[in-house]
Amino acid sequence: MTVTVEEVRSIIEEAETMADMETLSNDVALTQQEVDSLDMANILLLIEEKYDVKIPDEDMNQLQSVDGIVAYLSGL
């Protein structure tokens, strides 16, 4: 699967989190950038719907940052 950083950032924006998209770092955990646990659940749901995938709870630690999400989805 081919997934870009831009696509993932667009999903985070769609989730309407408190994160500042202009300063959001791709390699830092989202939860350290004003994205809380409810936002994370919403982001993962939007990803599941957009890419028609199921992300198991046990894989969630691989999807903590934008780069992590891109790497995980690219490996599917």
Added chain:
Amino acid sequence: MLGIETIATYIPEARKSNYDLKEKFEIENDFIENKIGVKYHAIKDKGFKSSDMCVKAFENLHYNSNINLEEIECCIVVTQNPDLNIPHTSAIVHGKLGLSSTCAAFDISLGCSGYVYGLSNIISFMKNNGMKKGLLFTSDQYSDIIDEDDKNTALLFGDAATVTLISEDPTYIPIDFSFGTNGKEYKELINKDKLYMNGRAVFNFTATTAPKHIKALLEKNNLDDTNIMKYYLHQGSKYIVDTIRKRLKVDEQKVPFDMAEYGNTVSSSIPIILAKDIKNTPKGKIVLSAFGVGLSWASAIIEKIK
């Protein structure tokens, strides 16, 4: 036609503050107020049981409507926190209220979807048996089963009970109901020794199921958003109410949010809002939609006719 004549509620006065849990769960005011949406939980008196809260709700109904107990032909209690496993809580409520020996009484074991299920059940049951007045109770005291160290549940739930008077002099009449269940996921929200909720699984289920279910019910009845005055959604959390509203693409003013001062009251959440709005809203069609433990969901269209 049978429908909802009036509704009374019992929300205990005692409160527990989520602001006192900020340090314990490492949360900020914004999370409490704009995400969970619960500032305070209503907490019942220690030793108070489900039936006691039903009686309190009935006292409030009786105070406002002067009910003749002899006329009540049906008493249903929706609860998953019964006083005892045996007998059913509705029998205990029946005894405490002194209802007639010809009054039918039974429980419905459902959580968040319970009021919508209960409404359909009591109206169908009364209609099929020629009954004219009945009481539909909702009552749950999650304060007895909460794990105080579990962030997923300790911030959410409040205790409450409601009673809905069903009669042939209705304020709201039913238009249509729709139900659903995904029993394969029952472990995602479960009470063994203490309540456990997989927050992500329940969020995913609700965010994906509820909007589709509501849209399908409207389409089945040849209705759309322009025909609907209000959407009374189960008050799971502010985040989930907001998520469903955004996915439905309906105006924020049409979707009341009301749990900030007392918490998620499970099957009582929808009748609490209905009771608040019963005198203040114009005639029109209303969508009810509830979702949760089971996993179970139910939606209805009702119409305010006076």
